[in-house]
Amino acid sequence: MDECTFYDRLGLPRDATHEEIRRAYRQLVLRLHPDTNVNKGETELFFDIQQAFERLSDPKKKADYDQQLPPEPNIVSPLNISTYYSQPSLVRLSEPQLIYTLLELNIEPDTNLMDSSTPLNISLVVDCSTSMQGIRLDTVKITAIDILRKLQPDDIFSLVKFNDRAELLIAPGSLADLKSAEMKVQLLQAGGGTEIFKGLEMGFSQVDQFHSSQRINHIILITDGRTYGDETSCEKLADQSSALGIGISALGIGSQWNDKFLDHITTKTGGICKFIPDAGDIRNSILDEITRLGSSLTDQVKMNYQTFQDVELSTVYRLQPDPSPLDPVSPLILGYMPRHGTMRILFEFVIKDILKNMIEFIIAKGILNIEIPHHTVGTKYINRIIFNRQITAQPAKEKPPVVILNAMTMFSIFIMQERAREEMSKGDFDKATRHMENLATHLSQKGENNLAQSVLNEVAYIRHHQSFSEEGEKLIKYGTRSLLLPARSGEN
Amino acid sequence: MIFCPNCGHQELPGALFCKECGTQFTILSRDPTLTIPNNLADHLHEEISEDADSVVPPTPNDASLSLFLVESGEVISLEGLSEYTLGRSAEDQPILPDIDLAPYRAYEYGVSRLHASIKVSQPYALLIDFGSANGTELNGQKLTPNKPYPITHGDIFSLGKMKIQLLVNR
Numbered sequence: 001m002d003e004c005t006f007y008d009r010l011g012l013p014r015d016a017t018h019e020e021i022r023r024a025y026r027q028l029v030l031r032l033h034p035d036t037n038v039n040k041g042e043t044e045l046f047f048d049i050q051q052a053f054e055r056l057s058d059p060k061k062k063a064d065y066d067q068q069l070p071p072e073p074n075i076v077s078p079l080n081i082s083t084y085y086s087q088p089s090l091v092r093l094s095e096p097q098l099i100y101t102l103l104e105l106n107i108e109p110d111t112n113l114m115d116s117s118t119p120l121n122i123s124l125v126v127d128c129s130t131s132m133q134g135i136r137l138d139t140v141k142i143t144a145i146d147i148l149r150k151l152q153p154d155d156i157f158s159l160v161k162f163n164d165r166a167e168l169l170i171a172p173g174s175l176a177d178l179k180s181a182e183m184k185v186q187l188l189q190a191g192g193g194t195e196i197f198k199g200l201e202m203g204f205s206q207v208d209q210f211h212s213s214q215r216i217n218h219i220i221l222i223t224d225g226r227t228y229g230d231e232t233s234c235e236k237l238a239d240q241s242s243a244l245g246i247g248i249s250a251l252g253i254g255s256q257w258n259d260k261f262l263d264h265i266t267t268k269t270g271g272i273c274k275f276i277p278d279a280g281d282i283r284n285s286i287l288d289e290i291t292r293l294g295s296s297l298t299d300q301v302k303m304n305y306q307t308f309q310d311v312e313l314s315t316v317y318r319l320q321p322d323p324s325p326l327d328p329v330s331p332l333i334l335g336y337m338p339r340h341g342t343m344r345i346l347f348e349f350v351i352k353d354i355l356k357n358m359i360e361f362i363i364a365k366g367i368l369n370i371e372i373p374h375h376t377v378g379t380k381y382i383n384r385i386i387f388n389r390q391i392t393a394q395p396a397k398e399k400p401p402v403v404i405l406n407a408m409t410m411f412s413i414f415i416m417q418e419r420a421r422e423e424m425s426k427g428d429f430d431k432a433t434r435h436m437e438n439l440a441t442h443l444s445q446k447g448e449n450n451l452a453q454s455v456l457n458e459v460a461y462i463r464h465h466q467s468f469s470e471e472g473e474k475l476i477k478y479g480t481r482s483l484l485l486p487a488r489s490g491e492n
Numbered sequence: 493m494i495f496c497p498n499c500g501h502q503e504l505p506g507a508l509f510c511k512e513c514g515t516q517f518t519i520l521s522r523d524p525t526l527t528i529p530n531n532l533a534d535h536l537h538e539e540i541s542e543d544a545d546s547v548v549p550p551t552p553n554d555a556s557l558s559l560f561l562v563e564s565g566e567v568i569s570l571e572g573l574s575e576y577t578l579g580r581s582a583e584d585q586p587i588l589p590d591i592d593l594a595p596y597r598a599y600e601y602g603v604s605r606l607h608a609s610i611k612v613s614q615p616y617a618l619l620i621d622f623g624s625a626n627g628t629e630l631n632g633q634k635l636t637p638n639k640p641y642p643i644t645h646g647d648i649f650s651l652g653k654m655k656i657q658l659l660v661n662r
Contacts, residue, residue: 086508095493098506350504400508408516412509419511438513444587444606445623445638456586 005069006052011304011369013382018057020367024304025053027331028243045244077381078108079370086400089392090361096352099363101387102404105343107297117294118373119154121215123203127223128161133190136253139282140222144185147290148178156215158206159185162199163192172206196223197230200237200248207246213371213378216299217246218271220289224253231261238268242333245371247271247299251285255471270299270335272322275478277471298372301334301343303385305366313364315348317414319407323481325414337370346407354391363387413442413480429466433459451479497640498611516638557610557617562648562655564596575611578651579604593654602626602652616642617658619649626652
């Protein structure tokens with residue numbers, strides 16, 4: 001933070017308006033206020049932001065500050081940003097209408113960022129409760145030792161074990177003695193309950209301690225159980241983690257863990273949540289996760305946004321990489337950006353009303369913030385995004401662009417299973433099973449017979465038990481997500 | 493508001509698919525001449541399906557539908573549902589079509605497991621091919637998959653090579 005300008009602290013470009021400054025400040029304060037802090041370090045960050053806001057919110061002080069600010073370093077953003085719309089224009093209607101917008105990000109192939117790998121600052125937070133006993137913990141142990149051996153000199157690694165309490169097994173930056181670290185992992189024992197907050201908190205302090213803009217700072221939680229009573233603390237920690245640029249990802253083993261909760265926590269921080277149905281897949285899943293982080297350009301893509309009057313952002317869905325719904329609140333935490341590949345985010349806006357004399361409609365404005373860690377120095381790129389459309393009297397006869405149509409195939413499958421889940425929670429089993437049967441039909445049309453069969457099996461289970469089976473629900477949720485992965489849908 | 497042609501669910505203008513049943517609207521709601529025809533037959537059909545909207549008489553509410561299997565001479569009556577999926581059951585698959593054609597040598601005729609559906613809707617009955625392997629023809633014209641085509645009394649359609657005539661009993 002030392003050489004940051006006040007604008008950087010708030011994640012704003014230098015031409016930010018007064019309104020934008022106020023909004024950015026408010027959002028950060030909500031997440032970092034000392035009264036609600038879990039960790040001590042954030043108070044300092046809070047004061048940094050406070051200071052920045054005091055200077056920038058006063059027009060006179062701002063002008064003085066801008067005067068003495070060194071000229072903006074001339075960084076050419078290596079990012080390509082494209083925007084696609086489902087319609088070439090909005091239609092003047094007396095009723096609400098929908099418009100889809102797709103934001104596509106990728107990196108210029110010839111930048112030097114392409115070849116280097118990103119150094120990591122990660123903490124592996126391992127559930128060692130009784131249920132992990134046996135093959136689950138044994139596999140995690142072997143994999144952890146693998147990771148220890150493969151670490152690069154630049155990487156910072158720590159390992160936290162937890163059950164009802166947390167213990168720092170391998171401290172960050174202490175890998176000089178690899179043998180004794182391996183020994184400690186070998187001696188891990190299972191026993192006790194699952195208190196996720198204890199584990200996350202300790203993992204968080206390790207990553208936070210060595211937090212730097214040169215690395216990807218990330219916590220990887222491995223668990224097979226549910227946590228009780230500390231969910232709110234976990235959420236709070238996730239919020240702070242995200243404000244500080246620390247991601248949290250989770251790997252859930254078996255069927256007993258709480259997918260809704262971990263999806264929620266990881267989504268808040270831009271991390272991902274993976275389902276590992278069989279113990280046999282534990283090893284690959286953990287290694288994949290480490291590889292994913294190492295080959296990411298960044299795990300921190302964020303976007304502050306503001307919708308305009310009579311516009312509601314109803315859904316945000318990340319199509320690529322790693323399909324997942326995102327929280328439609330500002331700042332949008334868009335997640336990680338692969339070094340080779342594309343990020344695609346789908347926005348569904350409801351336009352409630354279009355005023356009479358308008359000829360152009362601004363749907364939303366955003367400020368895209370991307371921090372790219374690098375061996376020498378991390379760089380922050382700030383881009384302004386604007387979604388706008390002309391207004392016409394008649395709907396256009398053009399077909400939506402192919403990227404939007406492809407996105408819809410994925411999005412509709414996601415929506416249908418979300419709907420089933422919604423109806424289930426309302427207790428409307430008829431509707432829920434109908435949505436699931438529709439889903440099965442669409443899946444079998446796509447040639448996904450196994451998944452369609454899982455869905456139909458689940459329908460039978462629901463008819464019998466009036467609830468999802470723990471396993472089936474996760475299988476469908478994560479199965480449909482992985483079905484949408486680019487590798488399988490044949491896109492780059 | 494726009495209505496889903498498959499299930500009648502209401503969606504906002506601008507929606508690209510039905511959030512109730514997942515049917516994509518883009519092929520349906522746009523001007524069909526913008527879809528590029530693959531061959532002459534497809535091209536002809538686009539025209540026919542457009543005209544068909546005005547030509548086909550509405551199916552009355554109290555009419556009951558039945559299917560006449562041309563080769564075997566069997567008649568299957570459609571009762572109790574608003575949409576019937578047509579196909580053939582197979583042992584290794586959990587999907588059972590509403591109208592199972594397996595007993596009528598459907599496999600030999602090239603009927604897919606979930607081949608097509610007939611929807612009883614106002615003002616027409618609609619025939620939808622599910623993207624089946626051997627396709628569906630209606631009065632000799634090949635159907636575009638997943639697009640509903642109006643169908644009425646006396647129309648002959650074929651699932652693969654299995655010919656079926658729709659009968660509307662008034």
